[in-house]
Amino acid sequence: MSIEARRVLKEHWGYDSFRQCQEEIIDSIMSRRDTLGIMPSGGGKSITFQVPALMLPGVTLVVTPLISLMKDQVDNLRERGIKAIALHSGLTFRENRIALNHLEGGAIKLLYVSPEKLQSDRFISLLRNLEISLIVVDEAHCISQWGYDFRPSYLNIEKVRQVVPSAPVLALTASATPEVVTDISDKLKFRTRDNIFKLGFSRDNISYLVRYTENKEAKMIDILSKVNGTGIVYVRSRRRTLELARILTATGISAEGYHAGLTPEQKTERQNNWKAGKTRIIVATNAFGMGIDKPDVRIVIHHDMPPSLEEYYQEAGRAGRDGKESFAVMLVAKSDRATMSRRLSDSFPPRDYIRDIYSKACVFLNISVGEGFETLHEFNFKMFCERFKLQPIQVQSALAILSNSGYLNYLEDYNSRSRIMIVMNRDELYNLRLNDRCDAVLRTLLRSYTGLFADYEYISESVVSKRAQLSEQETYESLLLLARMRVIHYVPRTSNPMMLLNVSRVETRHVIIPITVYETRREGMKRRLDSMADFAFNTTGCRVNKLLRYFGENPTRECGKCDTCRSKNNNRSKREQSTIEAVKFILSMESPIAINQLIAKSERNPDDVIEAVRTLSDQGTLSIDNGIIVSI
Numbered sequence: 001m002s003i004e005a006r007r008v009l010k011e012h013w014g015y016d017s018f019r020q021c022q023e024e025i026i027d028s029i030m031s032r033r034d035t036l037g038i039m040p041s042g043g044g045k046s047i048t049f050q051v052p053a054l055m056l057p058g059v060t061l062v063v064t065p066l067i068s069l070m071k072d073q074v075d076n077l078r079e080r081g082i083k084a085i086a087l088h089s090g091l092t093f094r095e096n097r098i099a100l101n102h103l104e105g106g107a108i109k110l111l112y113v114s115p116e117k118l119q120s121d122r123f124i125s126l127l128r129n130l131e132i133s134l135i136v137v138d139e140a141h142c143i144s145q146w147g148y149d150f151r152p153s154y155l156n157i158e159k160v161r162q163v164v165p166s167a168p169v170l171a172l173t174a175s176a177t178p179e180v181v182t183d184i185s186d187k188l189k190f191r192t193r194d195n196i197f198k199l200g201f202s203r204d205n206i207s208y209l210v211r212y213t214e215n216k217e218a219k220m221i222d223i224l225s226k227v228n229g230t231g232i233v234y235v236r237s238r239r240r241t242l243e244l245a246r247i248l249t250a251t252g253i254s255a256e257g258y259h260a261g262l263t264p265e266q267k268t269e270r271q272n273n274w275k276a277g278k279t280r281i282i283v284a285t286n287a288f289g290m291g292i293d294k295p296d297v298r299i300v301i302h303h304d305m306p307p308s309l310e311e312y313y314q315e316a317g318r319a320g321r322d323g324k325e326s327f328a329v330m331l332v333a334k335s336d337r338a339t340m341s342r343r344l345s346d347s348f349p350p351r352d353y354i355r356d357i358y359s360k361a362c363v364f365l366n367i368s369v370g371e372g373f374e375t376l377h378e379f380n381f382k383m384f385c386e387r388f389k390l391q392p393i394q395v396q397s398a399l400a401i402l403s404n405s406g407y408l409n410y411l412e413d414y415n416s417r418s419r420i421m422i423v424m425n426r427d428e429l430y431n432l433r434l435n436d437r438c439d440a441v442l443r444t445l446l447r448s449y450t451g452l453f454a455d456y457e458y459i460s461e462s463v464v465s466k467r468a469q470l471s472e473q474e475t476y477e478s479l480l481l482l483a484r485m486r487v488i489h490y491v492p493r494t495s496n497p498m499m500l501l502n503v504s505r506v507e508t509r510h511v512i513i514p515i516t517v518y519e520t521r522r523e524g525m526k527r528r529l530d531s532m533a534d535f536a537f538n539t540t541g542c543r544v545n546k547l548l549r550y551f552g553e554n555p556t557r558e559c560g561k562c563d564t565c566r567s568k569n570n571n572r573s574k575r576e577q578s579t580i581e582a583v584k585f586i587l588s589m590e591s592p593i594a595i596n597q598l599i600a601k602s603e604r605n606p607d608d609v610i611e612a613v614r615t616l617s618d619q620g621t622l623s624i625d626n627g628i629i630v631s632i
Contacts, residue, residue, distance in 0.1 A: 002023055002026075002027060004055060005018075005023065005026050005027075005030075005051050005052070005055065006018070008051050008054050008055060009047070009051055012051075012054065012080050012081070012082065013047070013080070018044075018047070019044045019047075020199060021037065021039060021048075021197050021198075021199045022044055022047055022048050024197050025037045025048040025170070025197050026048055026051055026052055028195055028197070029048075029049070029052045029134060029168060029170055030052060030055065030056075032166075032168050033168055033191075033192065033195050034168050034169045034170075034171075034188070034190040034191050034192060034195060035168065035169070035170050035171070035195050035196075035197065036140070036170075036171045036172075036173075036181065036184060036185065036190070036195065036196045036197070037170065037171070037172045037173075037197050037198075038172075038173055038174075038175070038176055038181070038196070038197070038198040038199065039172065039174060039199045040174050040175065040199060040201060040203070040313070040314070040317050045138070045172045045174070046073060048170065048172065049062065049134065049136040049170055049172070050077065050082070050110065052134060053109050053110050053133075053134065054082065054109060056133035056134055057131060057133055058130065058131030058132060058133040059103070059108055059109065059110070059111050059130055059131060059132055059133065060109065060110050060111070060132075060133060060134040060135075060136060061111050061113065061127070061132050061134070061135050061136065061160065061167075062110060062111065062112045062113070062136040062138060063113055063114075063115055063118070063135070063136065063137050063138065063154070063157060063160075064112060064113075064114070064138040064139060065114065065115060065138075065139050065142055065149075065151060065154075066139075067086075067088050067114065067411060070086045070088060070112045070114070071086055073112065074086045074110075074112055075458075077110060082109060082110065083102075083107050083108050083109050083110070084108065084109065084110040084111075084112065085099045085102060085103060085108055085110075085111060085112070086099075086111075086112040086113070087099055087100075087111065087112070087113045087114075087117055087123075088112075088113065088114040088116075088117065092489075092491055094421070094423075094489055095419075095421075095456055095491070098421070098455055098456070100126070102455075103126075103130070104126075104129070104130075114153075115142075115151060115153035115154045115156060115157070116153045116409055116500065116502070118153070118156035118157060118159060118160060119153065119156055119502065120374075124159055124160070124163055127160060127163050127164060128163055128164075132160075132164040132167045133167055134167055134168060134170060135157070135160055135161070135164070135167050135168070135169045135170070136169075136170045136171075136172065137154070137157060137169060137170070137171045137172065137188065138172050139172075139173060140171035140172055140173040140176075140184050140188075141173045141175070141176050141180050141184070141310075142154045143155065143157065143171075143183070143184055143187045143188065144176075144179075144180045144183035144184055144187065145183065145516055145520055145521070145524070146177070146179045146180050146183055146524055150404065150521060150524075151403075151404065152404050152405075152406060152517070153406075153409075154187075155187065157187075157188060158187070158188075158189060161188070161189055169188050169190065171184050171188055174310075174313075174314050174317075175201075175310045175313055175314060175551060176551070177550065177551060177552060178552040181196065181552070200553070201313070201547060201548055201551050201553060202544065202548060202553075202555075202559075203317060203320065204559075205320045205323050205324060205325055205326055206316065206317075206319055206320050206326050206327070206328050207325070207326070207327050207328070207561040207562060208316065208328050208330075208543045208544055208547070208559075208561075208562045208563075209327060209328070209329045209330070209562060209563040210329075210330045210332055210535075210536055210543065210563055211223070211329060211330070211331055211332070211563070212332050212333070213331055213332070213333060214333050214334065216303055216331045216333060217244070217247055219331055220233065220244070220248075220301055220303060220331065221247075221248065221251050221253070223299070223301065223329055224248070224253055224281065224299070224301075225253075227298055227299045227327060228298060229280075229296060229297070229298030229299065230274065230277065230280055230281070230294070230296065230297055230298060231280065231281050231282075231297060231298060231299040231300060231301065231319075232281070232282050232283075232284060232288065232297060232299075232300045232301070232315075232318060232319075233248075233255075233281060233282070233283045233284070233300075233301045233302075233303050234284060234285070234286065234300065234301070234302050234303065234304065234306070234315050235283060235284070235285060235303045235304050236285065236304040236306075237285070237304075238257075238259040238260070238261055238285060240283075240303070240304070241257030241258060241259050241283045241284055241285060242257040242283075244257070244283045244303065245257040245281075245283045248281055248283070253280060253281055254278070254279050254280045254281065255279065255280065255281040255282070255283055256270045256273065256274070256279050256281075256282060256283070257270075257282075257283050257284070258270050258271075258282050258283065258284040258285070258287065258288045259284065259285045259287055259288075260285065260287040260412055263493065265460065265462070270282065274294070275294055283303075286306075286311065286315065294318075294321070295321040295322035296321075296322050296324070297318055297319045297320065297321070297326065298319065298320070298324075298325075298326050298327065299319060299326060299327045299328075299329065300315060300316050300318055300319040300326075300327070300328050300329070301329045301330075301331065302315070302316070302328075302329070302330040302331065303331055304339075305330065305332065305336050305339070305340065305532065305536055306532065307340075307343055307525070307528065307529060307532065308525075308528035308529070308531070308532055309528065309531050309532055309535060309547060309550050310528070312330075312532065312535075313547060313551075316328035330536060332536050332537070336536070337533065337537070340529050340532070340533055343525075343529060344522070344525060344526055344529060346393045346394055346397055347397045347400075347522075347525060348397065348401070348518065348521075348522045348525075349394045349397055349398055351513055351518070353394070353398060354398040354401050354402060354511070354513060355508050355509075355511045355513075356508070357390075357395060357398035357399065357402070358398075358402055358407060358408075358508065358511050359508040360384075360388050360390075361379075361384070361399070361408070361499065362505045364379075364384050364387065364388075365377045365379070365499065367501065367505050368505065369504075369505050369506065369507055370504050370505065371504055371505055372501040372503075372504055372505045373501065373503060373504040374500070374501065374502065375500070375501050376498055376499070376500045377498065377499050377500075377501075378494060378496045378497075378498060378499075379410070379496065379497050379498060379499040380496050380497075381395075381396075381412075381496075381497050396410075396412075401513060401517060401518065402511075404517045404521070405511075405512065405513050405514060405517050406502055406503070407501070407502060407503060407506075407511065408499055408500060408501050408502060409499070409500040409502065410497060410499055411497055411498040411499070411500065412497045417458045417459075417460075417493050418458065418459050418460070418461060418490075418491065418492050418493040419456045419457060419458050419459060419490075419491050420445065420452065420456065420457060420459055420479070420488045420489065420490045420491070421452060421453075421455060421456045421457070421488065421489050422445075422452045422453050422487065422488050423486060423487070423488060423489050424486060424487045424488075426453070429487065432487065434482075437468075437470060437474055437477075437478045438478045438481055438482055440468040440469070440470060440478075441464060441468050441470070441475055441478040441479060441482065442482060442487065442488075443468075444464050444467045444468040445459070445464065445488075447467075448463070448464065448467060452488075456489075456491070461475050461476055461479070476492075479492075531550055534546070535547070539564055539567075540564065541564060542555075542558040542559050542562055542564060542565050543559075543562040543563070543564055543565075544558075544559035544561075544562055545558060545559070575608065576608065576611065576612065576615075579602070579604055579605075579608045579609060579611075579612040580612045580615060580616065582602050582604060582612075583598065583602060583609065583612045583613060583616065584616070584621070586598060586601050586602060587622060587629065587631040588631065591622075591629070591630055591631035592628045592629060592630040592631075593628070593629050594627055594628055594629070595609075595610075595613065595624070595627050595628075595629055596627075598613070598629060613629065
């Protein structure tokens with residue numbers, strides 16, 4: 001089976017061999033065994049199910065939470081000639097219907113769905129008529145109430161297991177504590193609990209360093225001036241990405257900001273500039289990094305402390321994927337302690353506040369009580385906060401809790417690219433009379449994009465306008481006119497978040513927030529914040545070993561490279577040198593001398609004195625004869 005897997009890998013991805021753990025996971029899946037793969041960021045999780053999908057009959061079902069990542073993976077697979085589709089709440093009715101037609105026609109090998117899709121009884125019924133050979137649960141920690149990103153919609157995966165009981169499950173996550181590992185196996189009804197493949201969390205080429213400073217900007221610039229190569233600076237707010245990028249650029253360090261609010265074109269351009277080395281530093285929120293594989297990142301700086309060691313480990317792990325020496329640096333100020341405390345209260349506002357946000361959101365979207373079931377709405381978050389004079393941080397937390405309580409899904413990362421499909425048949429199209437602008441746009445579309453008659457294609461209005469020699473406004477108006485004439489179906493891009501209502505609007509007093517969503521999650525977050533604070537503020541103990549123990553490993557040696565190990569080694573070196581100087585001084589005053597007398601006169605640790613004597617003996621500075629030391 002491994003020979004066939006390597007053939008598929010070479011044919012579609014161009015690699016001659018698998019990375020560590022990949023082949024073992026694939027062999028386990030092909031043996032029809034439920035499998036859990038724990039592979040740190042950059043470990044190549046997607047290969048472990050995409051290769052088997054091409055070897056197995058029927059369809060591989062992939063459940064993943066991020067629409068943006070789902071779309072990226074589908075696009076990448078299509079570029080490799082692999083038939084894949086994604087079904088999620090952001091599709092139009094027509095797009096959804098076309099995708100289902102492809103699926104039912106047997107042409108699809110990988111079907112990506114959001115976990116919310118599994119709430120639909122109609123979709124579950126569809127699965128009964130498909131040959132599902134493998135169920136993949138990406139970001140599997142989301143199914144565990146002990147995980148840092150628990151999502152109740154993941155619990156619907158159990159329905160899929162009931163519909164297709166013969167299909168094995170592959171659960172994948174980048175990081176999981178032992179209790180999360182157990183919870184994943186329980187929630188997914190693993191038939192065996194011992195089939196776990198874990199890529200060790202130790203990254204020997206990364207030095208984990210914490211730097212204490214009250215001027216983070218100056219420290220960041222100082223560090224980046226001393227470390228060559230590309231890097232990432234992580235912050236916790238969109239505004240700060242742009243501010244810090246401007247500060248770095250002003251000092252001669254090329255930098256750009258990156259966050260979820262950018263347009264798809266802006267994201268692509270900034271990613272490509274950074275990958276190509278045109279931009280040295282990306283200053284980003286945690287929206288940056290998922291699915292982006294740049295092996296030669298030399299440094300990752302956390303300007304702001306992340307809320308958990310899971311997130312810190314994943315973000316820091318984007319450094320040094322090529323195995324060369326790299327650095328993960330966290331900047332810590334005294335005020336960060338208070339910031340960590342506020343995170344807990346900001347993330348769990350009072351229940352009445354959460355209910356009030358639900359009511360205001362429905363009013364904002366013009367949804368009456370009893371209406372709105374399974375409707376998708378564009379949600380202008382900034383306008384919402386301004387209209388009701390609300391604090392954005394607490395509003396985001398309230399929406400997250402409402403999402404976890406099952407009332408809605410707030411899709412903050414929803415950045416939709418423009419897409420079109422030609423809906424008029426070819427005969428009608430060739431006999432169509434259009435004005436010059438529409439004719440130029442239509443001809444440009446046909447020359448620039450293939451497959452427009454069969455499926456939706458992503459387009460760039462700016463590219464079309466340049467090729468058609470029109471302004472972007474003229475191009476946009478022509479596309480709208482072609483859509484009104486039913487020549488094309490045009491879905492313009494949007495960069496606003498979206499909101500999907502899972503249930504019809506209920507009265508505010510009937511909004512129920514379960515204990516598992518509020519109290520249990522709050523306790524879990526407090527434990528994660530405490531662990532993060534201990535890692536950042538406690539200056540004793542190897543930092544790598546703290547990470548390894550947190551993820552359930554038992555390290556046997558210190559890393560020797562983190563800041564606490566370096567400080568310890570430096571202190572040891574200074575102590576050793578001081579002891580050597582003390583021994584040399586005593587010998588200059590009294591030689592020969594018995595070793596026990598030397599130890600007594602030095603008033604130092606006996607082991608340190610003996611080690612100093614050995615060092616001086618090796619250097620030829622003294623000789624030892626029957627316990628008597630003689631200076632040479």
